[in-house]
Amino acid sequence: MKRRIWSCKARFCYAQNSAIQKPTLSAPFTSTAATASLTKSDGWDSTWLDASCILQDKDLLKKGGPDSKTGIYVLDLIESCALEPDRALFTNLIKKCTNLKRLKEGRLVHAHLMSCFREDLVMNNNILNMYAKCGSMEEAQKVFEEMPVTDTVSWTALITGYTQSGLLEDAVVLFPEMLRADVKPNEFTLSSLLKASGTRHNNGFGRQLHGYCLKHGYILNVYVGSALVDMYARWENIKDAESIFNGLVSKNEVSWNALIAGHARKGEGELALSLFSRMLRKDFKPTPFTYSSIFGSLSSTGFLEQGKWVHAHMIKSGSQLVGFVGNTLLDMYAKSGSIEDAEKVFSRMLKLDLVSWNSLLKGYAQHGRGSDTLELFKRMLSIGVNPSDVTFLAILTACSHVGCVQEGEYYFQLMKTYAVEPQVSHYVTMVDLFGRAGLLDQAERFIQNMPIEPNMAVWGALLGACRMHKNLELGAYAAQRIFELDSNDSGPHMLLSNIYASAGRWDDVANVRSMMRVNQVKKEPAISWVEIKNCVHSFVANDDIHPQREEIQKMWEKVSTKIKEVGYVPDSSQVLFYSNQQEKEERLQVHSEKIAFAFALLNTPPGSTIRIKKNIRICPDCHSAFKFASKIMGRDIILRDTNRFHHFQDGSCSCGDYW
């Protein structure tokens, strides 16, 4: 044994001072099954482990440090262990393989040394856990079945493995089996099972578990408590999640994060933020998970100022820009219309992954910055990052917004080169690309040649293009296809109605309206949000209870008079607020974004950028009006609707003159 260890050290020193060399197979292993797996082409390299990780020897660790180039061959260690089975060394090897998720090495260790410890329950649990953590549940299950004795830890390791592999049903069936086998679950088992229950649709089992935890006092455990909060939060049952959270005897950051994430997933930015403040007041330190949830929740409704405040807090607290936090922060800035801040985050991130590249690409594309999108894409390819379906969606969106039809077709074909299968969203974007450019026949042909069944979004893109280019016949045809798929969606009804209205065909408008009444189609109310002094204000078109109603109306009249003076004649009403029910029903278009804009003009200093968000597409009239307003009032207006960002600046819009 001593000699063997010495030989390990010798090789370690050698490896440290020279390039790593492939060792030759040592004699004791040539006849084993494990050797076969090693002779595969990729077998050798992956069997190198960091000496600093595999060895517990402190002196060696100091010499080598966490340097991945300093290698030692795991077989040497196994060899030394096999000659004189050493329980501690074997445990260490297995634990290292588990932590590093090195399945191949784990199998080797298992194959060579397990025969010495077959009856050892703890050792069996270690092996079982190694397979489970490495994601090989078949092997984990096999180890479990062959174990002479099992205990709570064995069952828990198996349950956790299934949960973490996403095999939730396999995890939950083990609970009753475990009880039948007369093995008692502990707080480890229960937190894992609760995690599995949170992502299942069936709530019954989770509630049973909740009852079990209450009955046996596990609710006092912080892991179980947090898992319970998380489970209810994932079921979107925030009320119960909150009441469990409030009743928890011991809380930690994870308990807070679970609840904050619950609000974030529901898009409740303000509630997530108020919990964040409460967390700080109670002296809990936010973690990367907290920041990630908060940034995610603030990206959806344009709470830019609050987002910046949390970002500043993160910098001040000295928290590192961990990968996934950087990505959500980048995405928040991009979605809030502040692409410059998104660029800054991107350039300062320590490690960029595919998501980082995709997020900035999507941000550029949605802001109509076509050439930036394509340049970034080329940079991404040049450093060897493999594009995904999301990447191509951003590229096609950029081409569509800038009107580059040929480039769009080229990149659509390029997807094959990278073995990326086009999804229905890519087809939608291609139809949008052709349609926007006025190539309606080509768009229709493209739909007919699609290898997958076109859905409502595909026909919707064509209908939108028909609205843009005033093509009544094709528009009616596209609308008909949509109504066949779903006759209750208000969007296509409104689009079709607008197509007829712009052509002055009022009888057809009336027909669409009556069809909506017959089909009981309810129009989603148009809402616009504007953020002023850290507060988000929302407006609907018939917002007749607003305290500043009269001032807003006067401000808009002032703006629209000026717009008319420069020669623009709007094609719909300038009235912001309906005076009665009849008037409300008669109007075709609502202008909540105009109210938001007028309100922002009243409440912000000249020169500041006005950021508006709308829950449906901006109407052509408002689009034109905002272009003029940006010039006349000397304001930048960034409006985000369901489709894209519209950056109105000095009389033009970043998304091109498509209306």
Added chain:
DNA sequence: TTTGGTAGTT
């Protein structure tokens, strides 16, 4: 002497 809970770009 081994097992657990929080984030997620389209």
